[in-house]
Amino acid sequence: MERMDQIKLAINWAIKAAVVVVALVMFFGSFYVIGVGQVGVIFNQATGRTKSVQSGFSLKIPIVDQLNVFDIRTQRIDIEEDCASKDLQLVRMKTVINYHLDYTKVNEIFTKVGRDYTVKVIIPITNEIAKSLVSQYTVENIIVKRAELKDAIEEALRVKLKEYFVVIESVNLVNVDFTPEFNRVVEAKQIEEQKIKTAEYKKMQAAQNKEAVILEAEGESRRQELIRATVNPQIVSLEWIKKWDGKLPVTMLGDKTVMMLNQDNK
Secondary structure, eight states: OHHHHHHHHHHHHHHHHHHHHHHHHHHHTTEEEEOTTEEEEEEETTTOOEEEEOSEEEEOOTTTEEEEEEEOSOEEEEEEEEEEOTTSOEEEEEEEEEEEEOGGGHHHHHHHTOSOHIIIIIHHHHHHHHHHHHTTSOHHHHHHTHHHHHHHHHHHHHHHHHTTTEEEEEEEEEEEEEOHHHHHHHHHHHHHHHHHHHHHHHHHHHHHHHHHHHHHHHHHHHHHHHHHHHOOHHHHHHHHHHHOOSOOOSEEESSSEEEOOOOOOO
16 A cells, blocks of 8 residues: 555656646747847747747747747858860869848748758759859850859849849859869960960060161161261361370381481470
8 A cells, every 4th residue: 555655656746747847848938039140930830820030039839839040141152063164174163152031031931942941942053053154155265254154153143042032242153173184285285375475585586686786787887888978188187186296206107218306305
């Protein structure tokens, strides 16, 4: 009899403890807090209805109401793609997207897509758009017109993701790379182009040197002509007089040898 009483007492305590636990769960499950930069969506599992709630402290029905929190601040996602160019070359690149959710449409995002919108919407749409646009460019144009390709991808993403209430802030293409075979071809081409440029430069330099030599020779020839045209016996005599120091030479040789005495006073 005493043993039965102990069992009943233990059962009563277990029931009371369970009731307390349930009460605590119900009590604390009635409260929730939405942080700054977040928007909550309350999903009523009994009716299937949803409503969005702003940041702050509020109440909900325990167990029945399910809270889903969405971050509406700027977020970043890096998406890697393997694409084929117009000339059928493999192009590997990473698309970096900065975006945020339209805070007025978070309720629609939850009902239309769910919380895993990045996996269901952003990643597949980005892959689809990137592959479609890259296929319109040759590899050479991808290198030369990279900014144009980036702008095209950004604009297409902006339009498409707007349907899912995702607002694109910016898009960047990073780590654009090609197959090792193509990289070797590009490197070889660059080397050949550099050789051609070097040869053309040397040719141009040689032509300039040749022209300079010709101009210098023509200038010297013209100078000699001017000298010959302007020099006459009178000018020579005048120049000799200008340079004479006033002293007569000791001897002068002509048709006959004549001894000349130095007239300087000693």
